[in-house]
Amino acid sequence: MSNATTVERAAAPAFGPACLDATPAAARAFVRASAAHPAAPVVSSPSVSPPSARPAQRRFLVHIDIDAFFAAVEVLLNPSLKGKPVIVGGLPHERGVASTCSYEARKYGVHSGMNLRNAYKLCPQGIFVRGSYQVYQAFSDKFFSILHEYTPDVEDASLDEAYLDLTRCRHLYPSFSGTARRIKERVERETGLKVSVGVGPNKILAKLATKRAKPAGFFEVEPGREEEFLRDLGIESLPGIGPKSQVILRMLNIQKIGDLWGLPRTTLHSIFGLGGDDIYLQSRGIDSRPVVTSAIPKSVSRETTFLEDLWDRRLLLAHLAYLCDRLTLALRQGHCYAHIIEVKARYSDFKTEGRRRLLITPRQEMGDVYKIAEELFLELYSGSRLSLRLVGVKASDLVRARPLSLFEPYSDRQERLGAAVDQVREKYGFGSVLTMREKMLEAIYQFEKKRGFVLKTASLTR
Ligand code: DCP
Numbered sequence: 001m002s003n004a005t006t007v008e009r010a011a012a013p014a015f016g017p018a019c020l021d022a023t024p025a026a027a028r029a030f031v032r033a034s035a036a037h038p039a040a041p042v043v044s045s046p047s048v049s050p051p052s053a054r055p056a057q058r059r060f061l062v063h064i065d066i067d068a069f070f071a072a073v074e075v076l077l078n079p080s081l082k083g084k085p086v087i088v089g090g091l092p093h094e095r096g097v098a099s100t101c102s103y104e105a106r107k108y109g110v111h112s113g114m115n116l117r118n119a120y121k122l123c124p125q126g127i128f129v130r131g132s133y134q135v136y137q138a139f140s141d142k143f144f145s146i147l148h149e150y151t152p153d154v155e156d157a158s159l160d161e162a163y164l165d166l167t168r169c170r171h172l173y174p175s176f177s178g179t180a181r182r183i184k185e186r187v188e189r190e191t192g193l194k195v196s197v198g199v200g201p202n203k204i205l206a207k208l209a210t211k212r213a214k215p216a217g218f219f220e221v222e223p224g225r226e227e228e229f230l231r232d233l234g235i236e237s238l239p240g241i242g243p244k245s246q247v248i249l250r251m252l253n254i255q256k257i258g259d260l261w262g263l264p265r266t267t268l269h270s271i272f273g274l275g276g277d278d279i280y281l282q283s284r285g286i287d288s289r290p291v292v293t294s295a296i297p298k299s300v301s302r303e304t305t306f307l308e309d310l311w312d313r314r315l316l317l318a319h320l321a322y323l324c325d326r327l328t329l330a331l332r333q334g335h336c337y338a339h340i341i342e343v344k345a346r347y348s349d350f351k352t353e354g355r356r357r358l359l360i361t362p363r364q365e366m367g368d369v370y371k372i373a374e375e376l377f378l379e380l381y382s383g384s385r386l387s388l389r390l391v392g393v394k395a396s397d398l399v400r401a402r403p404l405s406l407f408e409p410y411s412d413r414q415e416r417l418g419a420a421v422d423q424v425r426e427k428y429g430f431g432s433v434l435t436m437r438e439k440m441l442e443a444i445y446q447f448e449k450k451r452g453f454v455l456k457t458a459s460l461t462r
């Protein structure tokens, strides 16, 4: 096996699968078709963003990864570290490994997972910090909250790395790569951290594009240029090729991805088993894995404290309507329908009360949710002789798809209405579509067309 002559090789390097005629054009057509068809081979996944791709439609995947994440946060918090070799994970004499290090420290050969003592030997002038996971988590949360504003199809691959599938949102984004660039700029502006962004028709190509873009760059694998992009990348770039596989392949004089195209699938399978099939497909840029969105949340809620305790029933309902609007936007973004709607009120004496309703047919639409919330609120509030400090609405027992009701004629009118409102808001800002009831809040709050009303509880005005 270690002898190259014993390995069955195709006569000419074939970029496309051997079953095709192996011309680059045919191979590319196969790559595109495989990318578009969720039924194509490679790894299957559990919960998945719904594939909307029409046959032969190119998917649009963005991969984004923060540069030297933990180290970059340390530099941001302590600008005197800028431009210095920063190593995160512990002090030089401590046991343990480096979580990561700045690019300046990488020049000395330090890398993630390296024993701290070895890191110190390589880079004694390095600045060693223990780091704080909670702080990194907060930056990560911010990072993902920005990404989720662009599409619900976001996969959190790790704390600082995500895949976004913009294919379903194509109507919102006439220029995909322009949008990807804007996402990069916005993340950098709002987090203060540099990111690298890769764009391609599937996950593997987008991820490899990010590697190429690092640090702080942007790279797009343009249609028809997949082969050219992959050919000269080292085999170690493929996630399916670990250190042991690298040793075996190098013994076969295979150094670059293009060299792999000469090996038939059966040969790779016989050497690496199922992993060999993955190598075969990945090396050709074939990857039908969907973007796996996060698990369905347990509940979504929106609440706010008032600037001053409130008594006026119409104003209270205006707040409730606005919160329902925000809540149902979140439900639509998460593709969730709620079986339980709950309303909460806190009185001026801090006593808090709630009312909930179980819905046989789960709901997502603003009109439906508000109607239920209003009834529940009035049940709560009607008898009260106290003013209110806070009101909130919560949706729970969430499901992904609305089950069809036996007793109601099926109609997706409300969903289409919701989608249309979202499109207008995407373009002109959340405040561009508001009900008359919500508009009453203009008397109290600052209004921003992009964000809507700036309520007292800032996190609710996202
Ligand atoms: N991490 C860790 N231990 C590792 C690898 C990573 O604790 N063995 C942490 C620290 C990293 C963060 O995860 O900052 C993100 O990992 P990345 O692989 O994305 O590495 P970096 O962001 O540090 O560098 P870059 O992405 O620029 O290569």
Ligand code: MG
Pocket: 065, 066, 067, 068, 069, 160, 161
């Ligand atoms: Mg990173």
